[in-house]
Amino acid sequence: MTTRRTLLAAGGLALPAIAARAQDRPVQLYVGFAPGGNIDLAARMAAPFLERHLGGGTQIITVNKPGAGGMLMLNEVAAAPADGRHVALVPFPALVTALYDNTPRYRTDSFAYAGLLTDEPYTVFVGNGTPFRSLRDLVEAARAQPEAINMAGAGVGSAPHLALIAIERASGARFTWVPTQGAGQALQLVHGGHVAGSISTVSLTVRGHIQGAHRVVAIMERERWDKAPDLPTGIEQGVDVAAGSARGFALPAATPAAIVARWEEAIRRTAADPEFRAMAERDFLIVRHMDRATMTRFVEEQARAYGEVWRSSPWRR
Numbered sequence: 001m002t003t004r005r006t007l008l009a010a011g012g013l014a015l016p017a018i019a020a021r022a023q024d025r026p027v028q029l030y031v032g033f034a035p036g037g038n039i040d041l042a043a044r045m046a047a048p049f050l051e052r053h054l055g056g057g058t059q060i061i062t063v064n065k066p067g068a069g070g071m072l073m074l075n076e077v078a079a080a081p082a083d084g085r086h087v088a089l090v091p092f093p094a095l096v097t098a099l100y101d102n103t104p105r106y107r108t109d110s111f112a113y114a115g116l117l118t119d120e121p122y123t124v125f126v127g128n129g130t131p132f133r134s135l136r137d138l139v140e141a142a143r144a145q146p147e148a149i150n151m152a153g154a155g156v157g158s159a160p161h162l163a164l165i166a167i168e169r170a171s172g173a174r175f176t177w178v179p180t181q182g183a184g185q186a187l188q189l190v191h192g193g194h195v196a197g198s199i200s201t202v203s204l205t206v207r208g209h210i211q212g213a214h215r216v217v218a219i220m221e222r223e224r225w226d227k228a229p230d231l232p233t234g235i236e237q238g239v240d241v242a243a244g245s246a247r248g249f250a251l252p253a254a255t256p257a258a259i260v261a262r263w264e265e266a267i268r269r270t271a272a273d274p275e276f277r278a279m280a281e282r283d284f285l286i287v288r289h290m291d292r293a294t295m296t297r298f299v300e301e302q303a304r305a306y307g308e309v310w311r312s313s314p315w316r317r
Helices: 038-054 068-078 094-101 135-144 159-171 183-191 202-211 257-272 274-282 292-312
Strands: 027-031 060-064 086-092 111-126 150-154 176-180 197-201 215-219 244-252 287-290
Touching: 027 038, 027 068, 038 060, 038 086, 038 111, 038 183, 038 202, 038 244, 038 257, 038 274, 068 086, 068 094, 068 244, 086 094, 086 111, 086 292, 094 159, 094 292, 111 135, 111 159, 111 202, 111 257, 111 292, 135 159, 135 215, 150 159, 150 183, 159 176, 159 197, 159 244, 176 183, 183 197, 183 202, 197 202, 202 215, 244 257, 244 292, 257 274, 257 287, 257 292, 274 287, 287 292
Parallel strands: 027 060, 027 086, 150 176, 150 197
Antiparallel strands: 086 244, 111 197, 111 215, 111 244, 111 287
16 A cells, blocks of 8 residues: 655663653543544554653553544643643644634644654445445435435544545535544444444454444545455545545643653654554554654644645535
């Protein structure tokens, strides 16, 4: 699969205060969505490896703060003490889209970006009780009966919602979006037959497809994925859309540089850790590492790109 998008280990890098009194003050790793979704699962998978590579007995607990497509969590972390113990697993493009369709209490410079860890394409998947066997089937039904087909996912303006809007614009279909507190809740709605389908990352959906829990009708990438070569792209089915979600780590902007550097190194080591990569491979999680400078540029590029989209075609009215 093609990607839609290192610092050398600093020998002798002094361990800053992040590890001090780790037994009494664990690091809180914030996730802006409910448990059980793709971002939550990625955070919980990465946490033990980050603990290992931060060193000094650091403990990490995952804290779920769902609401407003991740914005509530980002507001909280932006205003948190800059002591290295409040870290967000930031989803993209949600961090930047909220700047245009909502009123967050943060800006892009409210954070110190420590590094990107994963980047995955989305899939479109449907419940086994639906008649849809392909994305073509799904969009044809949504053209024939505009807004009659419900698709669930994180809040209005979230990355999955924007991916569905892109499908609508490319195909002429009209769906109804059912906002949830995250991908885990959307998955439950699909499995329960309450909605027709959803959009989420390959790490959350492909295993379920293979096991027969639901049906992936398209992967939103430019070419097929070698780990699941039977899954057709949307482009093959006449819907020229590629979309996905990247995730990285951010701390409050005033966090001391030594602490941010330590997080940057721990993220780099986690991305390169053979055990982590084996787990990621097993669970269809796609690792894509960026150092803090590259991630910061990535944030700026995302903000510019989605700002242009918002000005030409707002996704919330």
